[in-house]
Amino acid sequence: MSLKDIKSKFPIFKSNKKLVYLDTANSAQKPKVVVDVMDDFYRNKYSNIGRGVYSLAGIATEAYEQSRRAIKEFVNGSEGEIIFTKNSTESINLVATCFSKFLKEGDEILLSEAEHHSNYVPWHFLRKKKVNIKFIPINNDGELDINKINSLITKKTKIISIIHISNVTGHTSPIKKIIEIAKLKKIPVCIDGTQGVAHANVNLKELDCDFYAFSSHKIYGPAGVGLLFMKSKWLDQFDPFLGGGGMIQNVDLKNITYASGVSKFEAGTMPSAEVVALKEAVHFIDQLKIKNIITHEQNLTNYAIDKLSQINDVEFVGTPSSKSSLFSFNIKGIHSHDVSTVFDQDHIAVRAGHHCCQILHKKMNIVSSIRVSFGIYNNKQDVDTLCESIKKCKKLFKLN
Amino acid sequence: MSLKDIKSKFPIFKSNKKLVYLDTANSAQKPKVVVDVMDDFYRNKYSNIGRGVYSLAGIATEAYEQSRRAIKEFVNGSEGEIIFTKNSTESINLVATCFSKFLKEGDEILLSEAEHHSNYVPWHFLRKKKVNIKFIPINNDGELDINKINSLITKKTKIISIIHISNVTGHTSPIKKIIEIAKLKKIPVCIDGTQGVAHANVNLKELDCDFYAFSSHKIYGPAGVGLLFMKSKWLDQFDPFLGGGGMIQNVDLKNITYASGVSKFEAGTMPSAEVVALKEAVHFIDQLKIKNIITHEQNLTNYAIDKLSQINDVEFVGTPSSKSSLFSFNIKGIHSHDVSTVFDQDHIAVRAGHHCCQILHKKMNIVSSIRVSFGIYNNKQDVDTLCESIKKCKKLFKLN
Amino acid sequence: MDLTELYQDLILDHGKKPRNFGKCNSANHDAKGHNPLCGDNIHVYLNLDNNNKVKDISFEGSGCAISVASSSIMTEIVKGKSEKKARVLLEAFFKMIKEGQEINKADLTEDEHIKFSSLAGVGRFPMRVKCATLSWHTLRAALDNEKKPINSEIID
Amino acid sequence: MDLTELYQDLILDHGKKPRNFGKCNSANHDAKGHNPLCGDNIHVYLNLDNNNKVKDISFEGSGCAISVASSSIMTEIVKGKSEKKARVLLEAFFKMIKEGQEINKADLTEDEHIKFSSLAGVGRFPMRVKCATLSWHTLRAALDNEKKPINSEIID
Ligand SMILES: Cc1ncc(COP(=O)(O)O)c(C=O)c1O
């Protein structure tokens, strides 16, 4: 399989021949193999997992656990430390809520100004306990000011939670350095890897963070499945997050004991078909090789930034030196939603708005922006179409 | 469409011709229309909802909200009071967690001994706040002792949370009476309706409870989607549950304000395809008419109980007078898992274990049981096959 | 769908140079509106005099061309009308956008009619309907003395 | 798959009348095992004497025929063996169940061999493997002085 004819592996581009999909950071389109496996499961093999002794349930459970192993290998995690949630948002909420028992008044949590709302709101909830949240500032380029970190960490800093790759600027946070600094001070680190996996090389054993959260639907897998890597010491120390079936050991009228390991954090029925199909997404990426994907997407990003820079009135939201698979911009004087409507006429799908990053937008003195995010199926022609549409937009709004 | 040839509408019975699926209470099989719509969405229309201005996103969002309306009409709920979660378990956790702010030391929560772990563990978590949990007892028949309710309710009772239909005995709790009693004392009531919807007539306007939780995957819809009906006064009074994208109004470094209505409780990316396909499941049930389904399933239950009663050594787990679509039993002297393995050889899928109801099982002095649960696709022949297999089992284990 | 029908000169003009922008003096009614999808916020202020006439009206907020133009045009048309007439107009606006129904000409002057109708094209862009209707919903909230901010996600 | 191969008379007999059941006297090692799928619990007790010989061994708990028979047979076979031998046997048991590998005959008496091998059929019923292996995992935990209960969901 090669990246050249990759579009043909995605049914969406057959039924929507003109579609220029530049919204992968929002949710990725699905390869045929992923949909096929899910469809086959729902039609011919459907069963809930873990709760039945009969064959269908046994086969489903085995396939489900295979998917967990595939994910584990993909991010080079460790056995028994991958938890299934509903999305990255739930993963981070789980960490924040469970971690709160170690926090007392005056303690500090360190985030960055580049965080997605899902890596801020769950920590904001803890302000009820009178803990303080500090933010590593970003500069005008959208880059994390790594030099500020040391002065922001105090004796009261109890946890650091940082975005891996910004979903607005595409900036890659220096997470390795942050984790090293934190380790010296024995502060646990949580990484919001939602835009990292499938666009960067993620090696959890090497990173050695405490938590790493991401979503299936952003890595070409089905929706409804989130992932959380959690170091096993936390599996033991945390109280459970959601309570229900599958996470208990013994229940009586007075007391309840919980299952050990990841089971403690997986309450209720999980989407078996979706998890099973996620394995195909991982396999698909593996076949293409992540290093080829990174090169492909960074080339596209560079090409696009280069071309857009040549158009008057295009203003980028940050210009970080580390490029990933996405960037954001505005056309001066035209609101992002109006731009997006014009793009839509040319079958270009981009996201317009604050991309769940109001703080970053406020810091950049804007309300909203257009985000262009690439996936494995994009090519230079997509960028060319985009540029034509920008010009059309300017003409319509009488800019030149 | 009629219930006679309904099996043909479920692909699973084409690919597994001999399958006798008696585990609908665990998770229901999916009609072809449901899988078709989901498959089509993933292949040809895939988009995340609510966050894009482009056509695919607009169409997805519209279909998503149509599904919400379909659910609302199906259970006769009110506009703007249906929240999407990941499963019934999350729905109940949401209620318990958000309600906890109204609880103080010594306050009481009233459950029943028939609760599924998902309607006990989330409340158990609140014992940290030194609140007490009381249980409405069940009798040997598995019936809720309604006469005990009045003496169990005190001035300190702050909420009542009760299972609608037991997932072990099939007993229908007298929820209407309980809600009436509670209303007089101004105590809010939460109903775990996970086994109610699609097997009983659920009319939320008539019931007038405060919360009602259920799961898509148990009502012939896709997995990964839970439902929570919440009266709008609670929408306003509750703090949010999960924090992240989609549930905020304004975010800055010091403070966060939240979206109003159900949005406040829907953080992060939801499974759009699964929600969209859920509408087809509701439509499918509607076409068959719920009253026909009830009759069909109750007839099967009666037929089965009648036939099994004639087999020596079959011991039922409760014999409630109100029958629904399921019941549980043991064969004296044979462990439920051994029975289930024998059944599996005859392609009979049942659940063996404590069905996430350890309290009920302990009350009945057993550790585990076999549960037979019917869906719209079952028929008398399924019951006959079951009876033959029970006899085979007894022979193998040398009982007679 | 033709974009020039959506982005008419009149709309682009009001979008760029909104009329009655800012907080008007002597406002005795106001309401806030929010479109969570766009992140757009609007605040409508108005003065209802003793005869229930909209003596003054203005708005504050930011948004796309459609949203700003719709707010600006709304204030121009509603200013000086009776409360009752304002309510008739807002219903007519929703009917126009959502059902494509033309407004009764008798209700407006020719100039007002042109402005009002310039927004009719939005109806053919379903994802933009909320941008156009938010200000009108907020107007209603202001007339109703509704204290809770309007959320266009829920209403439309 | 033939059920009579799984439910042999020997297994049914041990399942109904488990040997070495209860808490044995003078236990100086013990461990708990739990199968969350079944809800089955097991507690293995043993006495390792000064020569590292399993002087006595017993178990408590409830479970299916496979699980009880496996525990019962395990105690019969391991009793009197050295700790080292017990560890060889438990590895051999896992190999037999999971990979279908026969045990080295030299390691056991003929009677022990028959008992040990009677559980080989479980390997062909994947959903029941954990029922058979739980007691052996728990035996290892007891030998290791592992305080955390064994969870068969995670191990197998
Ligand atoms: C950086 C980042 N973090 C977290 C999230 C939340 O992911 P999800 O919506 O799948 O929970 C997203 C995407 O929306 C994201 O881009």
Ligand SMILES: Cc1ncc(COP(=O)(O)O)c(C=O)c1O
């Ligand atoms: C009565 C009852 N409540 C709650 C649940 C939990 O449902 P889910 O696993 O879909 O969250 C179930 C099913 O497992 C149930 O039967």
